[in-house]
Structure formats: C-alpha cells, structure tokens
Amino acid sequence: MDISLSQPQASIRHTRYPAVDVLRGWAILGVVLFHLVWDLAFLGLIPAQLAVHPAWIAFGRTVAATFMTLVGVSLALAARGGLDPRAFGARLAKIAAAAMAITLATRFAMPGAYVYFGILHAIVVASLIGAAFLRASSTVAFLSGCAVVALGLAWTDPAFDARTVAWIGFAAAPAPSVDFAPVFPWAGFTLIGLAITCASLDRGWADLLPRPEGRLARGLSRIGRRTLAIYLLHQPILLAILYPVALLG
Template sequence: MTDIPAAARPRFAVVDIARGVAIIAMIAYHLCWDLSYFRFIGADVGYDPQWVVIARSILAVFLLLVGVGLVLGHGRGIRWRSFWRRWAFVVAGALAISIATWFAFPDSFVYFGVLHAIALFSLLALPFLLAPLWLPVVVAVVVIGLHFVYADALFNEKLFSWLGFWQVPPPANDLVPVFPWFGVVLLGVIATRLVLASSLAARLAAINPGGRLARVLAFMGRWSLLIYLLHQPILLGLVYPAAAILQPQIAMRQADFLGSCQSTCEAGGTTAPLCTTYCQCGLKTVEDNDLWDAVYSGMLSAQEQTILDASNRQCSAVIYPELTAPVD
C-alpha cells in the first residue's frame, strides 16, 4: 500500500495542542513523583488514591491521543514507512527506559510502561483503522469491561502482568497492561473515525489558534515523544543533586516521627504541649543513638530496646516530674 501525500492529510492543530497539554501534565506528575521519592514532599505520589486518579487520567488522555493520531496518520491507508520509523523510535525509547530503570530501581524497573504499551497498542490497533466501525466498538467494550469483572493470581507475576487481570499489582514504577488500556486507544480510534465522517471535522481543522501559548503547546505536542524520553532524565538530573545536598529525607523522617508520636501521645490523654516536649525528647534519643532503622522496621535488638525504654522513662519524667520525686 502506497503512502498518502501529506497534503491530503490535514493536520489538526487542536490535537497537537491537546498533546502539548498532556505532556505538560505528565512532566508535572513525574516532577511530583520525583519530589515524593526523594522526600521533598510528604505525599506518596505512587500510591495515594488521589495521585493514582491523576496518573490514570493523564495516561488515559495520552492513550486516547495515540488512537487519534493513528487514524489521522493512517486512516486512509497505512503509511508503512512513516509507521515503522516512528514505531522503531518508540521501541528504542522503551528499551532505554527499561535498561535505565533496571540499574536505578532493580526491584521495580519498568518492563511494560507507557512506551512499551504504545508500541504494542499501535500494532494491535492497525486492523481497526479501516475495519467496520462496529468491530473496534465491540473490542473496546470487551477489553475495558473484562478488566472490571475478571482477576486471577496468575497475573500477579511479572511474566503475565503486562496483560492485566492481576489481584495484587507487581512492583513496577510504571505498568500499563493491555487490559484495559488498549481499549482506551480504541476509543480514540472510534471517536476520530466518527469525527472525520461528520461535519465536525472541517470545523476542527479550521481551528488554528495563533497565540504564543497555543504555538508552544502545539510545538510540544508535535515533539511529545522526544519530550517524554528526555524529561525524566532532566528532572532527575536536577532533583537528585538537590536531594544529596539538602537531604530532605532527614527533615521528613523527623516530621513523620514527631507527627506519629504526637498523635499517639495525645490519644493517651496527655495535653498537646506536654506531648510536644515528650516527643522532642524521644526524637533526640533516636538521633543520638542512630535508631532510625530500628524504629522504622520494628526489629529492635535487646540493647536498642533497653535504650528506648530508658528514653521513655527519662522523657516521661521531663513532662511529669512527680514520677521521679522521692516518696516521703
């Protein structure tokens, strides 16, 4: 099948702008993830429910736009040379991310992340660009729907987890399984085919904002793949040295310790000011004796337990001096 001339394929500026907005959202999310990982912020960006919703929303937009781009680029016939060139670039990027994260995070490296998924989903979606419209509709419903009604412990293993259906997600910094996310790509295919078959296509194609912001967003959208590959190394190149110099994890663990101690102390009926004094006393003991690992793990040696018991008596005496007063 021959390539279709570029002039016959109108470019939708609104799609480029949408990609630009999506890549900015992805950069912002990954910046927050990095800040969380290095303990600049207290939120657990990888697991807190609100952050999970944000991450999945950004991912959904990205994959929806993959489907949109496939139809706009190949909906009249597959431009194989252009397709394979872009596909090879995506695969190379996916492999680079897997290798880099293997060294940086060996226990949770990225083995099937966003770029891996885009590479596979782009191939899987090709037959649906020209198939009867009812077919991608049915497949999208099945792929998305099965995710909500079926799960099996087999898919907890990394070997099968890329398909989805796990009961407990395996450790990975980025995992985008076929079910349900391929269905989102098909939604993009379906929506774009419907738009192109309607009068809405001409109106969307006519939208071409001329402001500086729109031009910047459109530029970022056209180069979104390259930006995706480069943004995280750049962010880590900034955040990692800052963390090494400022050591935010020290301040964060102190805040965590004091917050937990304060809550427990006040729950026991002691006033807030006295609890603050007590917890500051306890923190000094932990730091002076380097007991952080023992406190966080809960695995204390006999000597460490003796130190903490003595600290508890000493700190209690600070806020309740009568406990150590001689009895007449």
C-alpha cells in the first residue's frame, strides 16, 4: 500500500507508468531529508535556524505539493476504466488509520504541537474531493484546483484559527503543529494533478512518458511503491539513531 492510492485494481486493465513511481520515490526521499534536517536542529546537532530558513521551508512545501499532486495523478490512473469503490475505500481506510495513529502518537509525544491535520489527513480528504471530480471535465477540475490553491494562499480569517476548523485552510494563526496540511490550498494540487493526468490519458500523452532505466530508477521505483511504510517508519528510525548521538554530544 502506498501513500498515493496508486496500486492497480485487479478488476481494471491498468498500465503502470514507472516514471510516476520514480517521482514518488524522489518525493519520499525529500520528505526523509526534510525531517532529517528538522530532527538534527531539534536535537541541537545543527544550528536551529537551518531548519526554518525560508529556502528550506520552500523545499518542504515543494515536496508536499508534489505528493498532493501525485495523489491526483494516481487517482486518475486508478480510475482509468472505472474506479472500484471497494478497493478505493479500503486504501483510503488504511491511510486514514495511519493518519489517526500519527495524531495519537504526536498527541502523546508533543501535546503542544501534535499533528491534528497533517499530510496523511490531507491525502484522505483530497482523495475524496478528487473522486467527486472524476466525472467532471479536465478543464473544470484544473480550474477548480487552481482556485483552491489561490484561495488557500490569499485569504485568511482569525475565525478559522481553532483546531476544529483550521484544517479547512483559512486560519490566520493556526494552532501549532509539526505537520499541518489544510485542505486549502493542498487539495488544489490534487485536483490539478487529476486534471492534467486525465487530459493526458484522453489525448495519449501519458504514453509518451519516458520509461526510466537503470539501477537508480529501479530503486526509486521500488521506494515509490512503498511510500506509506517509509513515511510511517522514517521518523522513529531517525530519532532512534540521532537521539543517542545527541545525548553523547
């Protein structure tokens, strides 16, 4: 099971595009790198300002936008020939369970900044929104996605600051969280990815994607098919390695 709902359904003839898996592999490596720097700064092993430098924050947001776009790409590929509601629901339930586990774990470990709506929560909601747009035209989905991104970036209101509504995306000063990915603007990237992929499939452009070759591409492709497991396990592993180093230092 991967983080972007991309595994093929048995009832649908599904062409797998290795380039998508490779891109997903790069994206999850970006997540690991981003969190590695954050962990090093948190433990005092590197200067704290490095983890909050604008360029590094921009890198993290680029990785998140890539993941959310790939959710739409994967949804379009999985729905080619018709979306299987049972398979879709089962995958979505696994991601929702993982999201809840992260919420509970961080609520215990860091109650002041726990994850109440992180990237996994966003993927669940964005997938449902994307599914609702599967029958819409690519143009409608693309323009809707752009509107969601623009509105999420342009408008805020203190009325949305509480955790109970901050997840929508319009909070002026949302409650602290180590991972916060509200519906606006992030679900917009999913709609954009969905629209571009559906248009590409309809026009045959997707078949023009290069097929990555070589050991690196094969490794990234394997990583890209296991992103959920990597996402859930990488932080405990990093902290298990780095925390003793910090104590010794």
